[in-house]
Amino acid sequence: MDVFILLLEGIFVSFEPLNLGLLVFGCLIGLFVGAMPGLGSVNGVAILIPITFIIPPTAAIIFLAAVYYGAMYGGAISSVMLGIPGASTAVATVFDGRPLAVKGEAMTALTAAAVGSFVGGTVSVILFTLFAPPLAEVALRFNAPETFALMVMAFATFVGLGGDDVPKTIFSILIGLALSTIGLDLITGKPRLIFFNIPGFLHGINFLVLAIGIYGIGEMLWTLEETKGKVQMSKLSVNMKEVGRAFGALKKTIMAMNIGSFLGFFVGILPAAGATPASLMSYGITKQLSKNSKEFGSGVPAGVVAPECANNSASTGSMLPMLTLGIPGSPTTAILLGGMILWGLTPGPLLFTQEPEFVWGLIGSLYIANFFTLVLNIALIPAFLMVLRIPFAILAPVIFVLCVTGGYAPTQSLHDVWLMLLFGFAGYILRKLDYPVAPAVLSIVLGPLAEKALRQSLILSDGSMGIFFDMAEKPIAAIIMYIAIVLLIMPAFGPLYRKFFKKAQTT
Amino acid sequence: MSIIKKLALVIVSLSLVAVSSVSSAKPFSPKKPIELIIPAGQGGGADEIARLVQGVIEKNDYASKPVIPINKKGGSGGEAMTYVKKKAGDEHTLIITLNNVLTTPVNQPELGIDFFNDFTPLARLITDTFLVWIATEGKNTQGVETFDDFIALAKGNGLVMGGTGSMSEDELLLGMMRGQFGFDAKYVPYDGGGAVAKGLVGGESDFTLNNPSEQMGFYQSGDSKALVMMTPERNPAFPEVPSSYELGYPDLEYYMMRAFMAPAGVDAEVEKYYTGLLHTVYHDDEFQTFNIDDGKLMSWLEGFGLKDFLAIEYAKHGEIIKNFD
Numbered sequence: 001m002d003v004f005i006l007l008l009e010g011i012f013v014s015f016e017p018l019n020l021g022l023l024v025f026g027c028l029i030g031l032f033v034g035a036m037p038g039l040g041s042v043n044g045v046a047i048l049i050p051i052t053f054i055i056p057p058t059a060a061i062i063f064l065a066a067v068y069y070g071a072m073y074g075g076a077i078s079s080v081m082l083g084i085p086g087a088s089t090a091v092a093t094v095f096d097g098r099p100l101a102v103k104g105e106a107m108t109a110l111t112a113a114a115v116g117s118f119v120g121g122t123v124s125v126i127l128f129t130l131f132a133p134p135l136a137e138v139a140l141r142f143n144a145p146e147t148f149a150l151m152v153m154a155f156a157t158f159v160g161l162g163g164d165d166v167p168k169t170i171f172s173i174l175i176g177l178a179l180s181t182i183g184l185d186l187i188t189g190k191p192r193l194i195f196f197n198i199p200g201f202l203h204g205i206n207f208l209v210l211a212i213g214i215y216g217i218g219e220m221l222w223t224l225e226e227t228k229g230k231v232q233m234s235k236l237s238v239n240m241k242e243v244g245r246a247f248g249a250l251k252k253t254i255m256a257m258n259i260g261s262f263l264g265f266f267v268g269i270l271p272a273a274g275a276t277p278a279s280l281m282s283y284g285i286t287k288q289l290s291k292n293s294k295e296f297g298s299g300v301p302a303g304v305v306a307p308e309c310a311n312n313s314a315s316t317g318s319m320l321p322m323l324t325l326g327i328p329g330s331p332t333t334a335i336l337l338g339g340m341i342l343w344g345l346t347p348g349p350l351l352f353t354q355e356p357e358f359v360w361g362l363i364g365s366l367y368i369a370n371f372f373t374l375v376l377n378i379a380l381i382p383a384f385l386m387v388l389r390i391p392f393a394i395l396a397p398v399i400f401v402l403c404v405t406g407g408y409a410p411t412q413s414l415h416d417v418w419l420m421l422l423f424g425f426a427g428y429i430l431r432k433l434d435y436p437v438a439p440a441v442l443s444i445v446l447g448p449l450a451e452k453a454l455r456q457s458l459i460l461s462d463g464s465m466g467i468f469f470d471m472a473e474k475p476i477a478a479i480i481m482y483i484a485i486v487l488l489i490m491p492a493f494g495p496l497y498r499k500f501f502k503k504a505q506t507t
Numbered sequence: 508m509s510i511i512k513k514l515a516l517v518i519v520s521l522s523l524v525a526v527s528s529v530s531s532a533k534p535f536s537p538k539k540p541i542e543l544i545i546p547a548g549q550g551g552g553a554d555e556i557a558r559l560v561q562g563v564i565e566k567n568d569y570a571s572k573p574v575i576p577i578n579k580k581g582g583s584g585g586e587a588m589t590y591v592k593k594k595a596g597d598e599h600t601l602i603i604t605l606n607n608v609l610t611t612p613v614n615q616p617e618l619g620i621d622f623f624n625d626f627t628p629l630a631r632l633i634t635d636t637f638l639v640w641i642a643t644e645g646k647n648t649q650g651v652e653t654f655d656d657f658i659a660l661a662k663g664n665g666l667v668m669g670g671t672g673s674m675s676e677d678e679l680l681l682g683m684m685r686g687q688f689g690f691d692a693k694y695v696p697y698d699g700g701g702a703v704a705k706g707l708v709g710g711e712s713d714f715t716l717n718n719p720s721e722q723m724g725f726y727q728s729g730d731s732k733a734l735v736m737m738t739p740e741r742n743p744a745f746p747e748v749p750s751s752y753e754l755g756y757p758d759l760e761y762y763m764m765r766a767f768m769a770p771a772g773v774d775a776e777v778e779k780y781y782t783g784l785l786h787t788v789y790h791d792d793e794f795q796t797f798n799i800d801d802g803k804l805m806s807w808l809e810g811f812g813l814k815d816f817l818a819i820e821y822a823k824h825g826e827i828i829k830n831f832d
Contacts, residue, residue: 046549046576050562053793140709144695184582187672187696191582191615199589203581325708326724327701331549337701338555341720342562342797348724412577452698459695460667460711 006356007129010364013357014062018055022063023365027373030070033087035078037212038406040087041071041315041332049339057343058358062365064339065319068332069121069366072275072312073373076113076304080106081387082399084216084406088445089275089311091211092283095438096296096303098219103299106388107381111246112304114377116257120309121370123261124268124316129363132352136324139269144456145467145477147270151450153484154277157284158439168435176440179205180447187455200415207276207444209407209420214437216403217424220396222431227392249301256286256302260309267310268317273449274330275314280442282310288487297438316366323351323359535776537572537599544602546587548580551699552718556633556765557603563791570784572599583674584611585618592625596772601781602626604766606676609817609824614674627773628817630785631766631808633798637680638733638748640707640715640722647713654735654754657714661690669703669712672696676763677703677716679824680737682831687758707731718763719744719802737761744802762804764820766813782809 014023033044044067052060075090080097093113100109127135159169182193183204194201260282267278286306287296296303318329319336326347328334340347345355352359387395407420427437461467471478543561547553554576561574579587584607594600602608612620639657641648647666651657660666670677678694685691695712697703700721707715707722708730715722719742725731726745733748737759741750751759767785769778788794789807798805808816 042549046558049558050565053562053566140705143706143709143711188674191585197617199586202586202589203579321705325701325705326721327705328699334699335549335554338549338558341555341801342559344797344800346723346727349728349730350724411579456695456697459693 003129006360007364009356010360010362011367012364013058013361014365014368019059019062019361019365020368022055022059023066023369024372026063026066027070027369027376030067030072031074031077031373031376032070033067034071034074034076034090035086036406037078037082037084037086037216037402038208038409040075040089040208040410041068042335043409044068044071045332045335045339049335049342052339052343057340057345058361060339060343061336061358061362064336065362065365066369068315068336069312069369070373072121072308072315073114073117073377075311076110076117076308077384078402080109080113080304081384082216082395082402083219084399084402085208085211088208088211089279089315090307091215091276091441092279092307093304094211094215095283095307096299096301098215099297099299100301100304101388105246105299106385107242108246108249108301109299109304110381110384111243111378112250112253112301113308114374114381115247115250116253116260116305116308117312117377118370118374119257119305120261120264120311120313121316121366124265124313125363125366125370127265128316128320128366132320132324135269135320136349139321139325139329142270142476144453144460145474146480147273148450148453148457149468149477149480149484150267150270151446151453153480153487154281154284154446155443155450156484156487157281157288158442159488165434165436169439172430172436172439173443176210176443177447179210179440180444181451186448186452187459198415200413200419203411203413204448205419205444206410206416207441208410209416210423210444211441212403212406213420213423214427214441216399216406217421218427218431218437220399220403221424221428223392224396250305253302253305255289256282256306257309259286259289260306261313264310264313265317268314268329269320270329273314274318274332275311276330276445277449278314278317279307279311280445282306284442288490312370319362323347323362324349535598535774535780537570537780539599540573540575541570542600543574543576544587544591544600545576545578546580546584546602546607547578547605548699549578552635552720552763553603553605553765554578555720559794559797560603560632560785560788563788563794564784566793567791569787582611582615582618583607585615585620588612588620588625589618591768591770592620594770595625597770598773598777600770601629602768604764604768606679606763606820606824607674608768609821610674610679610828613825613828622821623818625771626768627771627778628813629767629769629778629782629809630789631764631806631813631816632785632789633765634762634804634806635718635720635765635802636736636738636742636763636804637677637716637718637761638722638736638745640704640717640731640733641713642707642710642731643729645707645713646710651734654749654756657734658688658690661692661714662688666690666692666713667711668692668694669697669706669715670694671698671700671703674828676761679827679831680716680761683761683827684759686830687756704731723801735759738804742802742804744800762820764816766808766817 033039045064075087076093078084078086079090079093080101083098085091085094097109185192263282264278267273283306287293318333321327321329322333322337328337404417407417430437457467468481469478543557545554545557557576561576564570564574591602612622700717703715704717704722706712708725722731735751736748737751739752
């Protein structure tokens, strides 16, 4: 088969000494960048772009892709160990990764993250290898109405996220949506909701600012109050029994791996979505479909596997539209795309035939990068676990500093640091009042994507909502929309159904 | 403290003042990293050029301190311009321009930006132009071979145009064409030029006004074709595409400028230093080759020439905006 010969050649390309060295180096940088709150793959790749002018394009893309990849793994580390999302792509990893660590099962959480990432990355790169051209065609046909339908589906799964208290969950979603409208009107370009004319609001509310505030600061306040600073993590020994237990726990996460890998890849290849929405959606859908969905959020391995699997899968997927259509599938690929143009390549339908060494070298390197980061992550788990042995009295100020730098780094504005602190207190209070905060975080990510797609669609249809239900003209949008409606109704009918079912049983 | 000590202190401080005034007459060189503000998001055209400039400077050690690009995309450039305005007199801040620096002060008077007094223009390096694009297999543009075919079709039918939105260059251009040719179109905004190009080939829009690099991939693969280029002459990167002058529409001329500005109130020495730095970048082989291959026009301009150019463009954009509403 042609594809396999090309792939083999690609793998050989990535085994060339320069390429292999850069791959390893890139993975390490990525791990670090991903693990540092506020620094994500976007910043890492943007900072390193100028360095790539002195090496050949193939080596450059292998290096930067390794950084991108490593960051997907690295984000999980601080999410689990510190409860601060290391990168936007790892926010959903906090939901269950942190509770696992608090329960003393950090080992399980880290293993689940590493293995989940590996599975997601591998499945997606195989899909990429086999189906790149037809998938590019799918991405090309996936326009505004389809995107909006997908967003509705994502929101539908969130309603089930906050447990049985549906009104509180909807409240949380709406808070997130309201925050996401601050900044710039996406269609007219006019500023809106610029409170007190503070220029910092012009760039909107950065999603990481909210996530770090709620999970970093809010969590720290909560822990301080609960424990009066005397946090004691139990059972931190690393022995073969623990390792076996950690891997054993993965058996129950097969469904999460499937959902994460395929959904992640699919969301990744769609323009402008990327790994962050993919990981959040994967978490939501896995929870919705899981038999023990009630336990999600209290520390289940599947809740770590789902987002970690999806973010790696999506990051591979997002390279597909970048290479074949010249459009970025995620913010990081937007920068990679700029890099490709600067290296003298023209992304587009002809790239696969004109620059086979570049394309297949990249694909080949993804297989190797995946394997390498898995080994590296498993090997480093004992080192990561050391973090938990630090007394909380020392750890708390460190977390605080990391939160502040994390809030400052993406936009370099102090305004965002104040906002982050504000969200931290708000998150703490919401938690005291038993409001779920995860849906707010999810909707601030997807809000702008949904709004833009909705308004684009309505411009196209002259204001008719029919564009989303037109089976003849836009079947993909219509089918997704109907699935979304079913998902939306399910949690409402679930309790009713159970009630009825129980009654039927008892009688 | 004794009188002698006080006296000594005065002498020392006086001599320090003297030394520092001598040193300020020396040529300026940056003392800390140079912030390069980009009034747009990551991955766009301005971002691409800013990072290219950064790369060329770093690779060849043209500057003694690193250049750090910072994206401030909020408010159609409003956030970036407000930031630079506040940095008046700062010797380590530069801003790269999109045409939104010409429109945002007019569209958003509440920001209080005075384009002519809040910035120190340094140099223009590149101008980019626009073309009218249709998809080769566009379902509503079948049979369109020339720009005149297109105008005839567009007049009768409400075509859909994909654009980058937010009073951006292509939306202004649509306004300009509406006045010149008497057709209108339904304008759908997307995230950036790449997404606009994809929307065209994917069949969601009927035509676009992309600049050369945004459509290059689809153009080379034959998925999209250009009908006219909005310049006096043809471009070597698109040899078969006629210029608007050739077709007899000299009013259809439009440029996007890639210029650099410093904040207001910087010393003449600082201005001289950065203009010199940009000049070195401009003549760098790699910089030249990249831009020419990408269909851009190398168009160095500085000093009074640049100030005149900016004044004309500012007035022209004001006119377009006025006709827009």
